[in-house]
Amino acid sequence: MKMSKLDRLGIEVSKLGFGCMRLPMKGDAIDREQALAMFDYAYQHGVNYYDTAWPYLGGTSEPFVGEALSRYPRDSFFLASKMPVWLVESEADFERIFEEQLVRLKTDHIDFYLLHALSKARFDKVLEQGLYDLCRKKQQEGKIRYIGFSYHDPAERFPAIVDRYPWDFAQIQYNYIDPHLLGADQLYQTLESRGIPCVVMEPVRGGFLSTLPEEFNAIFREYDPDRSPASWALKWVASHSNVKVTLSGMSSMEQMIDNIRTFEGDLTMTPAEEQVVDTVVRKILDVHTVPCTGCEYCMPCPFGVDIPEVFKAYNNFKLFRNADMTRAAYFERLKDGFRADSCKKCGKCMKACPQHIQIPDMLETAHREISEACLTK
Ligand code: SF4
Ligand code: SF4
Structure with a gap:
């Protein structure tokens, strides 16, 4: 497993992180047997970063992650979870949710703690409620090690959030197509220029980049018949020097094995590989799309349309x-x-x-x- 040094924090994390928002399911419940086997496989192959959140899998991800990780020594992995900012209306709400998270996760501290899914509107709430300061208090009590946030809004609003507090890390959506659709390079460069370690979510864009139409897959296969489309997407993300952890929301052992193989290999993109990805990107972008940036200035619609x-x-x-x-x-x-x-x-x-x-x-x-x-x- 390739590792990242976080010099500012004095620790080493695995470049692949296990995102626990899409664990394998059996009907409406987590497929315990398969999911526990995936945790064991990840752990035994050097994955030491596990990411969950309050709302994942209808609230069942955190307790399951807590149970799965309680089988390993607590100091042998890093646990990441998030405060659901949208549910917090008072300090008491923050306190109640955070303490319940510790119970759910069977731990006395969370290593990487994020204010979840910030947008401009949600960040206004963070400021109003003093949520960063509440995290700092937990940090001083030893219940949080590092404070960060995840971001879901247009790129132009990002620097104001980044520069407001001394974040230990931040989590952004980044993959080889989003620089062309969402200005994701701007997010990455903002963090890199400030020396803030970057954790990446959605490296395969919610699964789209691992289930591409055949004409795109053929371009990857022609270069290397043994590599999956997902491995191209993950390697592209991980090749960026300030991407310290790439989270993959794996939902089967097959995906886990494939992803670990990717992160055991060379994560530097060669010029020829960059060219292959560029070819696929150009072909994807040839398609005419609606130039919507997701800014939400059109909202709310009086008739409810999202x-x-x-x-x-x-x-x-x-x-x-x-x-x-x-x-x-x-x-x-x-x-x-x-x-x-x-x-x-x-x-x-x-x-x-x-x-x-x-x-x-x-x-x-x-x-x-x-x-x-x-x-x-
Ligand atoms: S449609 Fe709405 S969300 Fe999309 S770009 Fe226009 S104002 Fe922004
Ligand atoms: S009803 Fe249609 S036209 Fe009117 S605001 Fe909503 S989406 Fe726009």
Whole structure:
């Protein structure tokens, strides 16, 4: 297992982190047997960074991770979890959730503690409630070792959060396609220029980059028939010097074995490999998508449409053509009333959109194309 030195923190972490938001399931419950075997495989192969959060798997991830890791010496791994900022309305809420997390995780401290899924609006709440200072208090009590945050908002709002506090680390979404869609290079460079260690989530973009259409897979296979599309995506992320941990939300032993093989190998991208990835990126981007940045200036829609989420699902559908994942994103995660077919074409949103998107027309197109592709199967 390749390791990263975190000089500022004086520790070494495995470059591959086990993201515990997509553990294998049997019906509605975690497939305990397979998941425990995956923990053992990861641990025995040198993975020492395990990431969970309060809401993962409907709240069952933290207790399971606590149980799985309690089988190993506490000082032999690093545990990461997160404060669900959206649930905190008072110091008492923070205290109650944090103490329950320690119980769930069967531990007296959390090594890497993050304020979860910050956006500008959520960061305003962090400031109002003094949540960073509450984390510092826990740090002084020895219950948190390092304080960070994870980020889910457009790149231009990132530096204001990064520069507000002396963060020990930060977690961003980064993969070989997002620099072209979400300005993700800007996020990475902001952290690198300030010497803040970077943990990466979504290196395979929620699974899209490991289930690419065959024409893209063929480009990777032609270069190396033995490497999976996921291993290309992970290696691209891990080759960046300030990416200290790449989190992979593995949901099968097969994925675990493949990912560990990637992180036992050379993580430097050769110029020829960079070229292969560039070719795939250019082909993916050839597809016409809606230029929505997810800024949410168009929100709220008076009729309930979640405009940015609809365009996100539609763009992923256009780019990666994965009907199953699109059905889950559009028809399962977006509930009735939030989808594009609730649009009444009032036009309010268009006045606010800096990208000048013809939102009502594009919503109609998105709903029609997604329905045709996903409901006819
Ligand atoms: S045009 Fe449609 S999406 Fe836009 S605000 Fe009106 S109802 Fe909502
Ligand atoms: S539709 Fe326009 S305003 Fe709405 S999130 Fe996308 S880019 Fe922003």
